[in-house]
Amino acid sequence: MESDRKIRALLLSPIYDDPTELPPMGFLYLAGYLRQHPRIELYVPHCSLTPKNSRELLAEREYDVICTGGMLTFVDTFVRFLDDARVLQPQALRVLGGPIVSAFPGERLFSELDFHVGVVGEGEATLEDLLLAHADGRPFHQVPGLLCRGLDGRALVTEARAPINLKKCNILPDWSICDIEAYFRHIGCRVLHFLGSRGCPNRCHYCNSTIRGYRIRAVDQVVDEIRATHEQYRLEGLSFRDETFMANPKRIREFCRAYMDSGIGLPWGCGLRTNIADLETLRLMREAGCTEIQYGVESGSARVLKRMNKHVTPADNLRAIRETQAAGINRGVSVMFGYLEETKDDVRATIDLLMEANELPKYYSLTTPVPGTPLFDDCAARGLVDDPVAHARIMNKAIYLAFAPKLNMTGIEDAELFPFLREELARLYTAHFRRxxxxxxxxxxxxxxxxxxxxxxxxxxxxxxxxxxxxxxxxxxxxxxxxxxxxxxxxxxxxxxxxxxxxxxxxxxxxxxxxxxxxxxxxxxxxxxxxxxxxxxxxxxxxxxxxxxxxxxxxxxxxxxxxxxxxxxxxxxxxxxxxxxxxxxxxxxxxxxxxxxxxxxxxxxxxxxxxxxxxxxxxxx
Incomplete structure (x- = not known):
């Protein structure tokens, strides 16, 4: 039975303790969605607006629910935070959300972290339902989209929650939870992030995306949000943080024309798949103010791209880079090395593609299998990884190739892998230097x-x-x-x-x-x-x-x-x-x-x- 009882909830990330960093984007959207709910008293303190640390904030007042969450690599941070929450707020329900919830088996997560219930995937509607269920005394196993204890005491994932219809429910981030001006001063420009969609229509072998189902917002919603945010914060640019920005050329062209008609005129950047945009669309994007496109090229080897389940070819990658160059848009190319069963020839193919395009990667990294992905499961089946939580604690140690990796899932000998990768990168940069x-x-x-x-x-x-x-x-x-x-x-x-x-x-x-x-x-x-x-x-x-x-x-x-x-x-x-x-x-x-x-x-x-x-x-x- 529903009641009128209000519930007091704390939404706090113990990770972003630097006043010059933005809170996680998920927290901004949760705050925007829940802030005006008549039965939810939401507290979202950010260190840019208070000198208090997370322990002081936990002890500041009594809460009914304490919510936190984020990336799985911060598992030890969440261990400490939830232990503090248990000691300082023993009466409060402890809720965990974000990618960490979907990365590990339920029982393993409950054994590692001291929380009561987890929010699986998209958080706004599920957290709202959970908070009201807690206020009304409804059992959690009846709430869709949760990881909780079932009636038998075992870990239970409840039925999946239907994705939010973004055209009917126009969710906007609440930037007021942090000191935006301090952030602008720190980064040296007035740029904020926007979403034109959620989820991704693709299922790459290595990806740990927890938002299922690709959904788009109406173009006029996106443009109106940009205009209102610009009027409030006097922006100098914007960046789309979609997993895949507007997944087809028709929608990209629709946005570009609407954005040009709006007269906003701010430069912007986004991420695209290399098999989407054509030269005509890219030139329209440039005319509309696009200054950078990030491409997940990942590999120049057809064999590796197929294993990654990318559904693109080396020819797609090369064409996208060249046509983006021709359109006068900066390319933020990312490539991954060290993929499962990758050979020296596969690595050389990636370097050769970049050399042929006369392009340097903005990001290069060593592939690390992320718990909760098919890649991790394949590595576990081969005995390359074991405990997912232990792996999460160390998985990014060598990701940027400054140190030798501890995990080698390639077909290259252990002693040769790291020197070979560094030498191939040197071949690329030296050739670019000379050319x-x-x-x-x-x-x-x-x-x-x-x-x-x-x-x-x-x-x-x-x-x-x-x-x-x-x-x-x-x-x-x-x-x-x-x-x-x-x-x-x-x-x-x-x-x-x-x-x-x-x-x-x-x-x-x-x-x-x-x-x-x-x-x-x-x-x-x-x-x-x-x-x-x-x-x-x-x-x-x-x-x-x-x-x-x-x-x-x-x-x-x-x-x-x-x-x-x-x-x-x-x-x-x-x-x-x-x-x-x-x-x-x-x-x-x-x-x-x-x-x-x-x-x-x-x-x-x-x-x-x-x-x-x-x-x-x-x-x-």
Whole structure:
């Protein structure tokens, strides 16, 4: 039986404890949906609006229900938060939501986290129903869309809840729960996120999307939301966070025309599948203000794409990149390496596709099987992973390829996987560096002062500028005019060219006399990380030299063992300037011969000021 009893609920994420970060988008939509309910007193404190930590907020007042949730990788954070909630609010119902609920078997989740009930999938209507059921004393197993204890005490997932009709129920996020102005100051621009749809019509093998069923909002709803949010917060741009932005060209064109007719005029970005947009649609998107499209290219191998269940081909990927380039829209390309049973040839196919497109990925990552996905289940069946909760705690440790992965599900030998992936990435970046050489117009640098550079884009000739905090041999610049990447090479500066010739001579002597190369990394990781991507000499990283490093970033190189190779027969490259010869003295003390020690960058005794005439030429673009 329903009653008029109000229920007091706390909605709190213990993850976003940085006042300059936005709350999870799910919390913004929950707050917008539940805020005006006559029977629900909703409290959504965010650290940007209060100095209190999560424990203080939990103890601040008495609640009937405490709600939290988020990504499965934060499982330990939720363990601590729910333990605090049990101690500080023992009378309250503890509710868990977000992707973590769908990632693990129910019994395993209940054994790991101290909560009473979980919200499965889309949260707004289910949480509303749950809160009212709790207020009215209705049993939870009668509420659709929950993970709870059944009458027998076992974990029970109740019947699935019908997805919300987004055209009839226009759910809007409540941005008032955080300090938007502080967030804008932190990111340096006034950009917020929007959704034109929910869910995804595709079922990729690796994806852990918990929102089932692809649904779209009416275009006029989306445009009206953008207009109202812009009027309130004076935006400078917007980003669509849909899993798949407007899944067909017809709807994309409908949005573009409505958005242009609205006169809002803000630049925007989105994500698309590579088999959706054609050149005509892309040009319309550019006309409507689209400045970036993120593409989940993932692989250049037809075999891997089929295993991923992507329903796209390498030809689709290549066409999308080229046509987006032609439309003048920036590409945010992502690729994944290390997929299940992936071979070296598959990896090379991905690199080759990017090289053919003359494109660098915005994101590259090592594939990690996410609990709750078919990929994880396949890895578990092969004995590659075991406990999903234990895996979630460590699964992102090597995702960005700064460290060797602990899990190898490929067809590549363990000892070869990480070095091979790093070397293939270096092949891509070095080729792009050589192919997209900007014309350096001006370079200045002084020790302890920093400097700057100006260059003409290799594609369109637009003048680009960059501050120089520390010299590197290559600078990757992005041209906002033609939306391509171009590179500056310090070998164009005479003072640096002379030193780089000396480094080549050093490597020539190494090749002629024999011996092993050792790298001495410095506290400044910029130069070392620069050569990991781009080897301008072409003879350094391919040797897989050991490294002497004070930082944790050794990438795919092993730590130097003094006995192998012995310092007396080795050659050392200092991966930086060495103005006071401190590294040379240290290496000599280790046994390296002074004539076999070379810094890769010169330490100028005076400020460098180089100016070149602007070229008169036809640009590649």
């Amino acid at each position: 997209n050489h900007a014309w350096l117009l001006e370079f200045s640098f002084g020790m302890g002062q920093g400097g700057s550079l100006r260059a003409a884009c290799s594609h369109c000739g637009k003048e680009l500028a960059e501050r120089v905090g520390h010299p590197k041999w290559s600078y990757q610049l992005f041209c906002p005019n033609c939306r391509n990447h171009t590179w500056v090479h310090l070998a164009d500066v005479p003072e640096y060219a002379a030193h780089f010739d000396a480094v080549r001579g050093f490597l020539d002597r190494l090749d002629a006399q024999g011996g092993a190369l050792v790298l001495r990394a410095t506290k400044n990781d910029f130069v070392y990380g620069n050569m990991i991507k781009v080897d301008p000499f072409g003879r350094v990283m391919g040797r897989r030299p050991p490294v002497i490093s004070e930082t944790q970033y050794r990438f795919h190189l092993r730590e130097w063992d003094r006995a192998a190779p012995p310092a007396q027969s080795a050659w050392a490259l200092v991966m930086d300037m060495d103005p006071d010869r401190a590294y040379a003295v240290e290496l000599a003390a280790l046994g390296f011969a002074p004539e076999r020690i070379m810094p890769v960058l010169p330490a100028p005794e005076r400020a460098i000021c180089y100016t070149a005439p602007r070229p008169a030429q036809a640009w590649a673009g």
